[in-house]
Amino acid sequence: MTLIDGKATARAVRAELKAETERFEAQTGKKVGLAVVLVGNDPASQIYVKNKIKGCEETGIRSFAHYLPEHATQKQVLSLVEGLAADENVHGILVQLPLPRGLDEGEILKAIPPEKDVDGFHAENVGALALGERGTVACTPLGVLELLKRYRIPLAGKHAVVVGRSRIVGRPMALLLLNEDATVTVCHSKTADLKEQCRRADVLIAAVGKPRLITKDMVKEGAVVIDVGMNRTEDGLCGDVDFENVAEKASYLTPVPGGVGPMTIAMLLKNTVACARRSCK
Ligand code: GUN
16 A cells, blocks of 8 residues: 655645746746635634645745634625735735634635635636636645646546535545546435445545544455545544555555645645736736
8 A cells, every 4th residue: 555645745846836936936026925814713724824824935925814803794804805806916815714604705705806716716716627627726626636646546537436525625526537537426425325336436535524434345445545534533633534444455545634634735835826827927
């Protein structure tokens, strides 16, 4: 079994991006800029945002961090995002989710213009992905694809099973794999025969948020297993895959932490550089 090292892969991506931002600066006289908006005090979100800003520093991206209080109004958040949308030093805008209750997430995300939507959440970008056209793709599924590519795991003609259909991971993941010519099955909470579906997978992607949902009996011998889960349990952080047992059957497997997680931020930085590049065309 080959352990997929997301930390090392993310480091390699960041090094490539650093060279890219330096080139951008030399050619345009401008710095690539990313605005990050955090509303409220969610501890997990605070850590994610801190790591995103750290990633910017490591890759020569100028970050603009904006912190709003838990009880910020819809109008306050909207006017901040609208200001960033108009700011030419800002090439990408990220509003950290989930937003505190009471805020209209859909309306706030729509205020991010598609060309600055580094999360790939805007309907125009989701539409482009669904059509198999160019656009910004959500960071976590893009990170999974990047891992599969860098480990030279073939996808064309393979059976990929995605467990989970969230807007942030499952849905865009399935579309990305389809665009790579995989045969794709999407499973979810109403799937009648989850075990049987998973057992057919050459490539199995778990993105549900249930600790150790994917057990050894659900995995085909030699399958590639990618764990997108990040579950905080009493015995620490764990993924959606029963790692120790599945490791006996999988050909490739991602650990949690150190698998998909670091790649998500690397892809955010990559999307930001791509948005900056396109803004100059
Ligand atoms: N919260 C959890 N994952 C994400 C993500 O990819 N982007 C944003 N903006 N918020 C998140």
